[in-house]
Amino acid sequence: MTNEGRQVVIPGQILGDTPTFKPGRGTFVENKKIYAERLGVLNIQDAFIHIIPLKGRYDPIIGDLVIGIVEEASASHWMVDINAPSPAVLHVHEVPWEIEYADTEKYLNTGDTILAKVLSVDESKRLQITLNDRNLFKLKDGHLIEFEPSVYRRIMGKKYSMIEIIQKYTRCRIKVGKNGRIWIDGDAEGIEKVLQAISKIESEAITFGLTDRIEELLKKDAKDVR
Amino acid sequence: MTIVPIIKRDYIIKLAEQGKRIDGRDFNHYRKIEIETNVVNKAEGSARVKIGNTQVLCGIKMDIGEPFPDTPATGVMSTAAEFVPLASPDFESGPPREDAIELARVVDRGVRESQVIQLEKLCITPGEKVWLVFIDIHILDYDGNLFDAASLAALAALSTTKVPVSRFLKDLNEKDRTSWQKQILDLYTIPGVDEIPFGADEANKNPNPIQDFPLPMTEPPISCTAVKINDFILFDPCFDEEVIADVRLTVATDHNGDIRAMQKGLSGSFSKEEIQKVIKGALDNGKEVRKTLKDVVSS
Amino acid sequence: MKSDIELIDTEGKRNDGRGPQDIRKIKIEAGVLHRADGSCYLEWGGNKVLVAVYGPREAVPRHTQNPLKAIVQARYNMAAFSVEDRKRPGPDRRSVEISKVISEALEKIVLTDQFPRASIDVCIEVLDAEAGTRCAGLTAAGVALIDAGIPMRDIPVACAAGKINGQVVLDLGKEEDNFGDADLPIAISPRTGEVLLLQMDGHLTYEEFNEAFDLAVKGCHMVSEIQKKAIMDKYQTAAAEVNE
Numbered sequence: 093m094t095n096e097g098r099q100v101v102i103p104g105q106i107l108g109d110t111p112t113f114k115p116g117r118g119t120f121v122e123n124k125k126i127y128a129e130r131l132g133v134l135n136i137q138d139a140f141i142h143i144i145p146l147k148g149r150y151d152p153i154i155g156d157l158v159i160g161i162v163e164e165a166s167a168s169h170w171m172v173d174i175n176a177p178s179p180a181v182l183h184v185h186e187v188p189w190e191i192e193y194a195d196t197e198k199y200l201n202t203g204d205t206i207l208a209k210v211l212s213v214d215e216s217k218r219l220q221i222t223l224n225d226r227n228l229f230k231l232k233d234g235h236l237i238e239f240e241p242s243v244y245r246r247i248m249g250k251k252y253s254m255i256e257i258i259q260k261y262t263r264c265r266i267k268v269g270k271n272g273r274i275w276i277d278g279d280a281e282g283i284e285k286v287l288q289a290i291s292k293i294e295s296e297a298i299t300f301g302l303t304d305r306i307e308e309l310l311k312k313d314a315k316d317v318r
Numbered sequence: 319m320t321i322v323p324i325i326k327r328d329y330i331i332k333l334a335e336q337g338k339r340i341d342g343r344d345f346n347h348y349r350k351i352e353i354e355t356n357v358v359n360k361a362e363g364s365a366r367v368k369i370g371n372t373q374v375l376c377g378i379k380m381d382i383g384e385p386f387p388d389t390p391a392t393g394v395m396s397t398a399a400e401f402v403p404l405a406s407p408d409f410e411s412g413p414p415r416e417d418a419i420e421l422a423r424v425v426d427r428g429v430r431e432s433q434v435i436q437l438e439k440l441c442i443t444p445g446e447k448v449w450l451v452f453i454d455i456h457i458l459d460y461d462g463n464l465f466d467a468a469s470l471a472a473l474a475a476l477s478t479t480k481v482p483v484s485r486f487l488k489d490l491n492e493k494d495r496t497s498w499q500k501q502i503l504d505l506y507t508i509p510g511v512d513e514i515p516f517g518a519d520e521a522n523k524n525p526n527p528i529q530d531f532p533l534p535m536t537e538p539p540i541s542c543t544a545v546k547i548n549d550f551i552l553f554d555p556c557f558d559e560e561v562i563a564d565v566r567l568t569v570a571t572d573h574n575g576d577i578r579a580m581q582k583g584l585s586g587s588f589s590k591e592e593i594q595k596v597i598k599g600a601l602d603n604g605k606e607v608r609k610t611l612k613d614v615v616s617s
Numbered sequence: 618m619k620s621d622i623e624l625i626d627t628e629g630k631r632n633d634g635r636g637p638q639d640i641r642k643i644k645i646e647a648g649v650l651h652r653a654d655g656s657c658y659l660e661w662g663g664n665k666v667l668v669a670v671y672g673p674r675e676a677v678p679r680h681t682q683n684p685l686k687a688i689v690q691a692r693y694n695m696a697a698f699s700v701e702d703r704k705r706p707g708p709d710r711r712s713v714e715i716s717k718v719i720s721e722a723l724e725k726i727v728l729t730d731q732f733p734r735a736s737i738d739v740c741i742e743v744l745d746a747e748a749g750t751r752c753a754g755l756t757a758a759g760v761a762l763i764d765a766g767i768p769m770r771d772i773p774v775a776c777a778a779g780k781i782n783g784q785v786v787l788d789l790g791k792e793e794d795n796f797g798d799a800d801l802p803i804a805i806s807p808r809t810g811e812v813l814l815l816q817m818d819g820h821l822t823y824e825e826f827n828e829a830f831d832l833a834v835k836g837c838h839m840v841s842e843i844q845k846k847a848i849m850d851k852y853q854t855a856a857a858e859v860n861e
Binding site: 357358359360361364373378379381398400402404414452454458459460 | 650651652653663665667668669671674692694696697698699700701702703706707708738740742744745746747
């Protein structure tokens with residue numbers, strides 16, 4: 093198998109001319125030429141040239157599901173680390189609890205982990221997140237690991253195929269944050285297998301046939317899959 | 319500062335209750351140790367030690383200087399550690415933090431008190447000129463257990479150190495040279511030889527006073543570190559274990575199985591039984607680590 | 618004058634065997650550290666340099682934040698044992714200056730407006746020094762920034778030219794740096810030719826400067842190819858192996 097469809101590109105590399113092609117994500121234009129702005133994999137769709145990044149910090153987009161770690165509680169809000177270039181604000185109005193002034197610590201405190209959604213990103217990239225949704229909550233038990241945020245799409249797979257396979261064979265509850273964090277709950281053995289699968293996906297992210305290889309890896313010692 | 323999520327902490331404890339660790343090791347087991355020597359050309363001796371993902375580089379520089387007045391015929395050693403911001407998102411640039419100073423002092427004690435370097439053999443002219451040995455520890459990648467990585471790097475670097483006589487010869491006057499000739503004979507007693515003339519290289523076999531020679535050393539003690547998390551004692555903690563640990567103990571043991579240095583760290587506490595347990599584990603692990611070190615420096 | 622030491626013979630052969638337009642041997646490896654967001658190890662002649670990149674992350678202290686773009690903070694540091702006579706650990710005036718000019722060079726290339734209020738930290742550790750450490754450090758920083766996934770206009774690269782015994786040569790070695798007539802380290806954006814860093818000390822005529830500058834640019838392009846290969850080795854080859 094060749095790498096043809098997954099060409100690695102680097103910053104400053106020329107990718108095409110405008111207007112034949114249109115500049116997409118991860119590119120910039122100078123003198124009608126489209127260049128890559130970061131390390132990534134080339135992806136051309138409907139004349140749009142995109143770069144799918146291979147490395148880099150999480151870049152928050154409104155509506156993203158993220159896993160946050162509470163840094164500190166203030167009287168009216170919490171500061172939450174979501175692995176982005178700056179911490180996010182979780183305002184007391186954005187949680188499902190009735191909180192009296194300065195009572196924030198009772199609900200969430202330093203070191204707590206939450207499954208949240210990006211509520212807003214302003215021009216200077218100030219971030220707000222929310223817990224106001226029935227699928228969002230404080231995470232308890234289980235294990236938390238980090239992964240390269242650019243690998244998110246591979247971990248989920250096409251139409252969630254990858255994550256479903258992982259859940260099926262490990263019988264773990266898994267929540268994947270777009271910000272490069274995964275929460276896993278299950279028995280130690282199951283969690284260990286999830287970790288193996290994630291690390292394989294990370295190191296082989298730009299290859300073909302990954303879903304099959306992950307299924308093989310998990311199948312090997314899975315005896316009682318329903 | 320990196321905040322450790324409570325669920326990660328709880329998970330490490332939950333695993334420990336089942337006798338497991340997050341990277342699959344037994345409580346007493348070390349991660350893979352790799353030692354590479356002579357990695358810095360400008361240094362008189364150097365070594366890079368990896369324990370798992372932790373990486374420490376140690377370089378030895380030597381110079382000629384004055385002895386301390388109370389030990390006029392003894393060489394001088396000093397140890398410094400740099401926690402450079404390269405190694406961890408939590409390390410900041412600037413003057414050494416107290417962590418770096420503690421690390422440097424613990425490594426220094428391990429070398430000094432056990433007379434690993436035979437400083438009395440590093441005198442040139444008593445009261446005037448002695449060899450200075452600088453041990454500099456550079457942390458490159460921090461994934462826990464810097465104490466063991468740093469002291470092992472220092473020992474490996476010292477083992478490969480050559481006293482740079484040839485480079486400093488120009489700094490020695492007639493008096494120094496005469497005195498040094500005597501010293502070098504004390505260092506390497508040769509029957510029937512009572513003077514080795516300077517500059518006569520071919521005619522005289524080793525040792526030659528203008529030749530660089532290996533730093534005179536004795537068998538070093540080996541440091542092993544464990545942390546306590548709840549009631550569990552874990553050796554060679556990785557970063558995730560170290561940041562949630564209650565208390566830490568480093569024990570340096572020698573080749574006779576005796577204890578040569580100890581350092582308790584962090585704000586938790588140990589019982590006597592727990593300390594004994596760490597000492598026993600340090601003795602067992604020390605043997606393995608000593609073998610790893612010997613294999614590298616003697617090859 | 619100090620140029621009475623012979624550094625280059627009549628045949629144009631330098632003391633280390635190189636010709637006037639030869640560069641020292643360079644080895645680059647990307648992604649060598651576990652904690653850093655991006656990293657690079659580089660050997661250039663007798664120089665050994667390790668670079669880590671952290672960020673973009675919240676700039677601290679807060680007053681350093683720029684509401685419109687990220688700041689790039691390079692920190693050049695020499696290990697105590699990296700030089701002939703032991704250096705006192707920690708920053709000195711020389712390293713502060715070099716950190717500043719490297720920060721400014723990188724800031725021009727990084728697309729900083731994507732990360733308001735953030736900081737991109739570039740830690741350059743010189744582990745073994747033998748003339749040309751700032752060029753080695755900046756070149757390694759370019760690779761480490763890519764390894765960290767930082768968006769950039771180009772891959773910055775540096776190389777020096779100089780004058781020894783009255784002759785313009787590429788990439789001064791230790792002796793040539795100590796006893797030569799002039800040193801001209803530059804950093805460029807190889808795609809556009811823009812000059813990002815330029816320093817010079819010694820003595821050059823206007824004509825000699827032009828010659829040295831062109832030679833240094835040529836050197837930069839040579840080094841740039843090695844940078845690109847190091848990145849491809851890390852990312853494209855890794856993919857190819859699994860696919861076979």
